[in-house]
Amino acid sequence: MTLDEAKEALGVCRGEIDAIDRRMVALLNERSRVVERIGAVKANMSMPVYEPKREDEVYANIQSANEGPISHEAIRRIFERIIDEMRTLQRTRMGGK
């Protein structure tokens, strides 16, 4: 492989990554809109934001959907960050609790 061929290959890969990332950003915002609806229901019913049993279900769902090459541990760490950010958003919308 020449340097020019390598650069060409990297450019193609990076275009694919940028497209995937834009789809991921759209999905994350779609997820956060659903989380906001959950927050509204919970606020209306004075239910707690944090429900450990439901979070276990979320992790079980992503682990069963994960076919690799990302490891179960890595996908869990990524979703821990996602869930943490969404919980913060939900609390902010519910009035800083």
Added chain:
Amino acid sequence: MTLDEAKEALGVCRGEIDAIDRRMVALLNERSRVVERIGAVKANMSMPVYEPKREDEVYANIQSANEGPISHEAIRRIFERIIDEMRTLQRTRMGGK
């Protein structure tokens, strides 16, 4: 809203979240397969895994795609985790460097 209606609404929302999460897991694995191709090219050419300029491009791409409600700061933190996990994967496949 009665408690039963609230539970029904939460159930619907959670079904949507589980479906979004499965699509996200698929996208993350698709992304990691592209990262592996990048790793193979770089290993072949003895190029460095970490390229700060390219990471700036990745962040610029996600920020410009982000229409909210997730904040730019939150989406960046989520992608920092994703990119960190993918870098680890790329290094592992390139022989632990």
